[in-house]
Amino acid sequence: MAKQERKRALRGRAGRMKGGRGSGRASAGHVRLWGRHPVEAALKNPARDHRKLWATREGIDSLDGELPPEFPVEYADAADLARLVAKDAPHQGLVLECLPLDDVFLADVATGDPARPVVVLDQVTDPHNVGAILRSAAAFGAAAILTQDRHAPPESGVVAKSASGALETVPWVRVVNLARALDELAEAGYWRIGMTGEAEATLAEAMPKGALAIVLGAEGEGLRANVAGHCDALARLPISSSIESLNVSNAAAIALYAAATRT
Structure with a gap:
């Protein structure tokens, strides 16, 4: 028609x-x-x-x-x-x-494809940020985003508007225990990189060739110690010293671009 x-x-x-x-x-x-x-x-x-x-x-x-x-x-x-x-x-x-979308299970989306990273969000609660991250995840072919159920916004119009349609296409996995989910990702062959400004290595230096999980913390608080402890490596973005940090949705977009263009 x-x-x-x-x-x-x-x-x-x-x-x-x-x-x-x-x-x-x-x-x-x-x-x-x-x-x-x-x-x-x-x-x-x-x-x-x-x-x-x-x-x-x-x-x-x-x-x-x-x-x-x-x-x-x-x-x-x-x-x-x-x-x-x-x-x-x-x-x-x-x-x-x-109606809200049905639950998505980590085992169904964590297939170990190096071209499709998983984005893990540690207590990122702003629905605008989560929506923007969903949009970047769709743009760069991420397999899913993963959040802790109690410390993430619910599915909503604000999330959907910020995601600009990506809420319908990017699986959103909600779990009770984020550390346990990171262990499951490791068992599935993912290299887990926690993003933090205090890390010595840059993201490019820490980036593997295989399956990747990018772990980002909330603005201000950053990654919790327990979550950082369940990462294989910590890395930072090489930003200018004139600014303390980036918005978490911007950091996610840059990290996903870096993963998509690695050689």
């Missing part, structure tokens, strides 16, 4: 939003996503259980793809949609309510 025909099909299924009111929060057990890239990626993800889409006519027109038959869509104006999302969230005329 041509793109214009798909757009007509989308518009033809849309109803009218009743009342234009919303709490700004998803229903219990659901996730509310907003913005063209996150919503379009979620709609195209067969692993997503979608419940309802609210949209402006312009938002529907911006989508590239066809909704399933009888998909629940309601038209709304921009002010109505603003009531369905976080304050000042850039919804771009699209708000989707859906």
